[in-house]
Amino acid sequence: MRALVVGAGAEGRFAEVPEPVPGPGQALVEVHHVSVNFSELRHMGRLPQGMVLGYDAAGIVIRAAEDGTGPAEGARVAAFGPGAWAERVAFGTDAMAVVPDRVELVEAAALPMAGLTALRSLRAAGPTPGSRVLVTGASGSVGRLAVQLARREGAHVIASVSSPGRAERLAAALATDRAVEVVVGLDRVEPVDVVIEVVGGPALVTAWGLLKPGGNLQSIGWAAGQPAVFPPNSTFALGEARSLSSFGDMAAPATDLAHLLTLLATAELSIELGWHASWDRLEEARAAQLDAATTGKITMQIAT
Ligand SMILES: NC(=O)c1ccc[n+]([C@@H]2O[C@H](COP(=O)([O-])OP(=O)(O)OC[C@H]3O[C@@H](n4cnc5c(N)ncnc54)[C@H](OP(=O)(O)O)[C@@H]3O)[C@@H](O)[C@H]2O)c1
Incomplete structure (x- = not known):
């Protein structure tokens, strides 16, 4: 064959x-x-x-x-x-x-790959209703699904994209409401509880700096292909620990895949x-x- x-x-x-x-x-x-x-x-x-x-x-x-x-x-x-x-x-x-x-x-x-990554990384980060979730690369495959899934969890989602054109497109496609803010870049983002990070490089460094004490960043990808240079002491802070987790848990996904397909069928996910x-x-x-x-x-x- x-x-x-x-x-x-x-x-x-x-x-x-x-x-x-x-x-x-x-x-x-x-x-x-x-x-x-x-x-x-x-x-x-x-x-x-x-x-x-x-x-x-x-x-x-x-x-x-x-x-x-x-x-x-x-x-x-x-x-x-x-x-x-x-x-x-x-x-x-x-x-x-x-x-x-x-x-x-x-x-x-x-x-499968994009949906399971979005679902499982969010689950690992554990956003709670009302918590602030930043998604980078939000108009990409993983990001777009992560935005929708985080909104379903009741989070306030900050969807970061690279250009005004991408922002307009994403906002229109997802019929965004007060639960989803689409932003260009990361300059004006206020501190967040969770980051779903797919861009890597400088975006990873900036997003890390936006984490509140006790927050978690899921490092999923390096789409920009650039190195991440953390300024001295940027991983040190008083208070509850912030964490950065790698993501790659794709084991035995049948149940999660069935769940995502159901969400597609009911138009809760696009x-x-x-x-x-x-x-x-x-x-x-x-x-x-x-x-x-x-x-x-x-x-x-x-x-x-
Ligand atoms: N850990 C895992 O298990 C796992 C699973 C799936 C994916 N990944 C990784 O996650 C990353 C994103 O995957 P994806 O499927 O969402 O990719 P995608 O659909 O191509 O989306 C990539 C996003 O990254 C942004 N981006 C920023 N700088 C970029 C650059 N220089 N080149 C390309 N994109 C750039 C783009 O933003 P704009 O559209 O706003 O320009 C785009 O939305 C990749 O690094 C991938 O390898 C990891």
Whole structure:
């Protein structure tokens, strides 16, 4: 079968790979759509040559798990796991969830990595109703979902974006109310209890400085690709400790994925879909991702 793998020159290329053989607790999925996450096409040089790319997929179960776990044959599912950009993939049943009728498979494919990251990092930070939550990179995939999920928790959300144009777009898309403030940059932000931080570099340093005593910053990503230089003594303060946590907990996401899909089905959560075409147009997908003007989640249809 065909899959997209890391090529010799750190480019994505098609390869014939062996048919997957599901192990215990795995179901075989015929993949219809996949989504592109931040680092998958940007940083292929860091990955081993020949590795099948991708993490997010949605499709149809064509062989249910032999141990009786997970969705039945014929179920429409979203799934998370390495090597997702292939015609067929054996995913763990603890990493897939049935897609509700009202959700298109392409939308479901856009959800796993970004949605699980937003949901779980917020849960780890534990915002309470009325607490102030700052989300950086708020018009990006993780940020946009984190803004919506934090608002659902009753937090006051400060959604930081890079330009007035992005601010206008985000405010219109999320029908923002008094619970969500969209701001450009971080200059005028008052102290916060929680930070969901995806930009890294100077944004990470500034956001750290905005944390109240006892606050928590979830360091999720480094989208800006710049180093973070903390001024001397900036990690020292009297009073309750502030904490910075790394984030990478994507284990056994089935229940959380099902929850996020339900929120999509009930329109309590929305995803902005961006560039979409056949995976045969991988180079265009990559160009779209590297174009700073691109907005929305990039997805590819798998031609079987
Ligand atoms: N720890 C984990 O498990 C985990 C999981 C998912 C993602 N991540 C990481 O989180 C980060 C964001 O992922 P994402 O999927 O949300 O990406 P995305 O959709 O591309 O969004 C990235 C956001 O970062 C902002 N940004 C600021 N400077 C940028 C620059 N120089 N280049 C590109 N974007 C820049 C953009 O803001 P504007 O739109 O306002 O310009 C954009 O909203 C990435 O570093 C990714 O690797 C980590």
